[in-house]
Amino acid sequence: MKPIIEVTSLTKEYYSAGQTFTVLHNLTLKINEGEFLTIIGPSGSGKSTLLYQLGLLDHPTKGKIVLAGHDTEKMNSSERTDFRLWNLGFVFQDYALIPDLCALENVMVPLLMQGKSFSQAQEMSYIALARVGLKGKEKNLPSELSGGQQQRASIARSIAHSPKILYADEPTASLDSEMSEQVIRTFEDLHMHGQTIVMVTHEPEYARRAKRAIVLRDGKIIADGSAVDIIHPS
Amino acid sequence: MYLKKLFFIYSKIKESARVGFFLATRSLLRSNKATAGMVITIQIVTILNLVVVQGILVGIVEGGNKQFREQYSGDILITPLADRTRIQNTSQLINAIENLSPHAYSVRYLERASIIDNYRDLLPSGVSLNKVSNNGVIGIDPLREDALSGISKLIVEGRWLLPSDSGGIVIGADLLKRYNSFANAGQRLLEDSIVPGAKVKVELDSERAREFTVIGIVKSKVDQISARAYVLDRDLLNLSGRENINAGEIAIRLPQSIHAPTAARILNEEVPGAGIIQDWEAAIPQALKEVSATFTGLGQMVGAIGLLVATITMFIVTFVNVVTRRKFIGILKATGVSAYAIEFSYILQAVFYAVIGSSIGALIIGLWIKPYFDVHPFDFPFTDGILATDANGITLRATIICLTSALAGYWPARKIASENTLNAILGRS
DSSP states (O other): OOEEEEEEEEEEEEEETTEEEEEEEEEEEEEETTOEEEEEOSTTSSHHHHHHHHTTSSOOSEEEEEETTEEOTTOOHHHHHHHHHHHEEEEOTTOOOOTTSOHHHHHHHHHHHTTOOHHHHHHHHHHHHHHTTOTTOTTOOGGGSOHHHHHHHHHHHHHTTOOSEEEEESTTTTSOHHHHHHHHHHHHHHHHTTOEEEEEOSOHHHHTTSSEEEEEETTEEEEEEEHHHHSOOO | OHHHHHHHHHHHHHHHHHHHHHHHHHHHHTSOHHHHHHHHHHHHHHHHIIIIIHHHHHHHHHHHHHHHIIIIIBSEEEEOOTTOSSOTTHHHHHHHHHHTOOSEEEEEEEEEEEEESOTTSOOOTTOOOOEEEEEEEEEEOHHHHHHHHOGGGGEEEEOOOOTTOTTEEEEEGGGBGGGOTTOOTTOOOBOTTOOTTOEEEEESSSSOEEEEEEEEEEOOSSHHHHTEEEEEHHHHHHHHTOSOOOOSEEEEEOOTTSOHHHHHHHHHHHSTTSSEEEEHHHHSOHHHHHHHHHHHHHHHHHHHHHHHHHHHHHHHHHHHHHHHTHHHHHHHHHTTOOHHHHHHHHHHHHHHHHHHHHHHHHHHIIIIIHHHHHHSOEEOSSOEEOOOOOHHHHHHHHHHHHHHHHHHHHHHHHHHHTSOHHHHHHTOO
């Protein structure tokens, strides 16, 4: 397996009220292609911050991130957006669907941006929605979908363009257990088909469903290994 | 290498425009109807403000100019040269005019005269003759004058002259006391007894005077009509006793096929030095032209302020819309949608509202306001103000509104779309 994410000496600092807060301390990490990795840790440990750096949504203070063989350090804003379009998928905690667009249109947007024809984008979006169990809900606006359905529509949007890496930030945090289970099963299914997934969660029972886990505390990796081995079910 | 880069840029612009259009159409289709209605109303009010306010200000003067042309000057007005009192070679000039096959023309003979209303009365000692002095008495062919200026429609008492009305006079309302509530102090005016059928004396000088019977009273907002008296041309020539039949004024109405400045040039070439031969616009008095320029400037200033207010309003509406959607703009960027696509989407939405608003506004103006003011002009004391606008003027202003709306839509979208993606998603400043 070749590494798809290579992080070297990653540090992220924030400045507030004249003070510097270091959220990530000199992290070094490699994630291989096809891995299902979960990042866990207590609140404020830097889980989401790490995900945002890996997803090129934010700029690290120091360190280097290589994604799918591309050094992201020298990319400008437009190149980072373009890289996200072709290589990355995102699932956010609060679904983050565009309220004006129905489920199908939400999924279509990145495909259209990639230059796919309207009918091609539509067809691919139907397939992606069916894959996450939303067949028949394509024309529903986000407000007409349940929380679990919205999150699955969000997953469909993030996978429709076949990204190399799928990032998920607390994808089950706003869902009840039944819906959370549906979402995790969707991830497991995607992983079975070779999708690289990096998921942040604070829920151990879902974190254990990943193959690998890293545990963050105070911005440092304190454990890295098999999810089942290092995460206690409780 | 260059071609490859150019193709890359082209495809990026194309995809951004396509996605921008996709986002804009969906957003418009599912927009809040009340907000959309408010934005469109702002656009309607803006074009009404731009076209109507400016149109009225300019129309005050335009209305005056229109009446000047229709009731007095025709399309070409010929007046004496500065150092002459009459047009030279009038008969030669008339031949040249007839060669142009004009729609109508009127040769006006002009004498300075006094009109006296109480010359028959036994005046008590200390009371002098009511001599309204230094007025133009015009000798005309009444049928030709009416064909040119439609003066018979301006008669407010009695009737217009007929060719058989020898000894008859039509007096301008400005010479009568009852039509002049704002007459200058000390200005002499004809008494209220001067009605159709009354007698007045027209006196050119102490030796040349004649009694005339009032046939009618003419009233117009064009000074040159209301401040004069009209008699038959042969009566005036007889009274003046002059053999020289050179005219004081000639007004010509041309068919639409003849361009007035061209006709003026032809007449100038055929009878050089006969007089000042001008098209109607050139013949408008300088003072009126200056008033016109001032009102046009005022109209443009008011219009510019209106446009600025509309631009700021559009900016605020777009800004509020963009700020409330800041998170979704961040999400779009996170999923790989370019900032250009987002900006284009907001520009399209702003332009859409501008086009709809401007079109409705233009229809209101074209189908209702303009026809209404054409039939019911503003009744100003010195002119009938019209709504000075046309299809080109409305189109120009609608285009300006669309462009400024595009700018007002672009700027806030640009501001949000170019900020840090994560800050937009998390709502951080």
